[in-house]
Amino acid sequence: MPEEELGPLPAGRHGFSREQVAHNQRERLIAGLATAVAEHGYNAVTITHITKAAAVSRRVFYENFEGKEECFLAAFEVVVAHIRDLVAEAVESAPDWPHQAIAAAREVLAFLASEPDLARLCLVEAQGAGPQVAARFHAAVRELVPPLERGREERADERSLPPNTEDSTVGALVSLAARKVAAGEAAKLEELLPDFTQFILSPYLGPDEAERLARSVAV
């Protein structure tokens, strides 16, 4: 897995400060964890696997993290932050809410398809890594709810959608993506864009318009 996906290393100066080196080591450990988890799965992964993949010492690991759970959470946060940035950028150039939603879905699927190890880490392993990580996973998924709720303004129908609609929708899409990744089909995630588009937009724009837009994004 390329290290640059986990955020740039400190910019090249003449000699790093102690903190910069520590920062660098922390990032290497995070990248090492992603590699090691991809190979062994979270539950079987050991600190030794992580430090070996990161090429740093155990002492350095424990200077940065209490244990593998904390290291995993750090890695998870890095990936989530990266996806958040990608989405924010993609959404900026979209002309209206439906196209923002499509741009966001496209960006997330493309990123996960291009980084199958990270896709596994944040969609599959995060759900199986114990209660604390699972709670973070659920919170991260729910971040998608407010931008989706803005679709309610697009509705022609006066009746309001049930309050839990967006939560069910993001949960449904994340579950579908997670199952694809678990089945080793991360590379095919981008093929889901038309289905995602239709499913996301339908409650707000109605099935006809949602279908039209879904067809427009099909390759």
Place this chain on the structure above:
Amino acid sequence: MSRTGAAEDQRRRILEATADLVAEQGYQGTTIETIVRRAKVGYATFYKNFEDKQQCYLALLDAAYGVTTSRVRQAYDREQEWPDQVAAGLGALFEQIVAHPNIGRACLVEALTAGPEAVARHEELLKRFTPLLKPGRELNPRQAELPDTLEDTLTGGVLWVINQRLIAGDAEGLRGLLPETIEFVLRPYVGEQVAAREAELAASS
């Protein structure tokens, strides 16, 4: 109690203890030692029934998934119209979880932490709901346009709603979410109006 009755009772106690412990401490945090202590049986009894912790947990999954799917199926089959069938099936599913939240948590939330075999059975469980949803396609005038992934997506959405409540320790909250979950599942097939009417029916019953 007859000898077979006693043996069955012991096996049942082991499975119940496993469900409680996995729900409380996670699969990884559960040991055979804590299981036998909680079930009040000896190690010999445990090993007479199960090879190891994993086999014991998988037996729990099989039992729980089996009971749940047959409850859902029965409720579904009692109704005539497909929207009513789905509403009844979802109602039975939610009631099963409300009645046994520890089994729900141990077998739905924690299954993903328990190794590839458990993950495979969990996946297989989700697939069992596909044939219950598929007939809804025939009620849609443009069924050809419905995405192939629709049933998987909806099953995932329902599972998500359940897991959220289980993780929050609020299985009972599922009852309040039943009408809108019915609407969520029916909408893509029968449209919002029919789906909302079915949801109202569930809310008033």
